[in-house]
Amino acid sequence: MPPSSNTSLAVSSFQRAAPSTAGITLTTVAVCVVLGVAGTLWAGGASALSWMLAAALIVLGALAAGWGYARHQQAQKNAAQAFAADLEHSVKHSAAQGTELDGVCIEVLPVWAEQIEAARSHTEDAITQLTQRFAELAGRIHMTVEGSQDGNAQGLVSLLSSSQKELDGIVTGLRKALSSKEILQREITHLHDFTGQLQAMAKDVADVAKQTNLLALNAAIEAARAGEAGRGFAVVADEVRKLSTLSGNTGQKISETVETVNSAILRTLEASEQYARQDAETLATSGEVIENVITQFNASASGLLQQSNTLREQSEAVGAEIADVLVALQFQDRVSQMLSHIRNDLNKLEQHLLERRSLAAQGQALKPIDTKAWLNELAKTYTMAEQLAVHQGKAPASTAPSDITFF
């Protein structure tokens, strides 16, 4: 502190100068007087002259002492005057320095406060925007994750599953149709068996006709042998022969028709068997095609599902990272408060200096600034433990997040 150091220098020089001058003068006079008296008494013994000389020396000594004291007083006065001058100079000098410092502070403090406020404000704006963007990102990711959980991949899997069921239903339907055809084929084969029986029956009819014809022929022979009496019988025999011929023809026709029907049935059976084979092949091919398609779709869906899961996991991880970033961005609130406290204290100091300047201008006495009280008041404005730690010159404690107390 310049004023006090200047003052102390002046005081110490004054204290050093004054006693040394007086001390030398008095010591010199005292030594002279003692030596003079002693010498006079030793030289002349205890004679009256000696005593007179000694008295004269004492008087001289006293005069010298008086002169010395006067010199000492003058020196002291001079030193005091020099000290006063020094002090006045020091006070003026330090007052001038103080005024300069006050002036600088009054000009600089608002600039500092504004700069701090600008920095705080910029940080707040930037962090607010950053937080908003991150919050939007987090929201979108959340929606995407929700969507992927509810939607596409699962939907695709269920669609494939239902498609497979429906297609399997069609194949089952076709198999049923095919088995119905097999029943029909069996019926036709059965019909073919009947035609054999019909053929046999037609042959029987032909055989009966043939026998009947022979019988009629024999009857005609016997009728001819009987003569006139057998003429009626001969007519009957002839009619029987005609009928047997007709029966034989009918049997022949039946046999031919049965043959035709049998051929038709065989062709139908053959065609039906061919169609059945084709149907079976088509059915088998359809089943394979459907299975292949479903397998391919399943593979694609499985890939999609896997990709979707990976995407969802990645999205969730990004979401968690963003949540951490958002927690970290809360530092802005703390920094903002710390900067606000510093800014407020700078403003307070500026205000204080302005008041002092005003008081000085009015010629009023200035009270000294109580630094300790000032620091205590500053400490009272703190809201965070780390601010107090820094204030006390300690390392700021790391802030444990989410310290929660329930009442």
Place this chain on the structure above:
Amino acid sequence: MSTKKTILIVDDSISIRQVVSMTLKGAGYDVIEGCDGKDALTKLDGRKIHLIVSDVNMPNMDGIAFVTAAKKLPAYKFTPVIMLTTESGADKKSAGQAAGAKAWMVKPFQPAQMLAAVSKLILP
């Protein structure tokens, strides 16, 4: 009519309001915001509010004064309050408790703990 529960967030820091809002909306709550105690009091207009999350140090009206005023309103007498603040001093905590707060949470907060505290205290 929405079946979501409504939470009032009071903080002068926009970024903190955004983080709290995002956390709570993500968990399915409806959120309304106030930028200080005075502004937040205007939101207490009779609507159903299931919980309040309030900062302490705010311009115009601080959190303690706000909670004290809110608790005097019949509709919000039993609305639970979580103080969310940078303050961790015992004096301030006591003041918060005296004002009627149910929990004191120091910033920065972890969303999971915020949600745990909210679900513990929120009105049915």
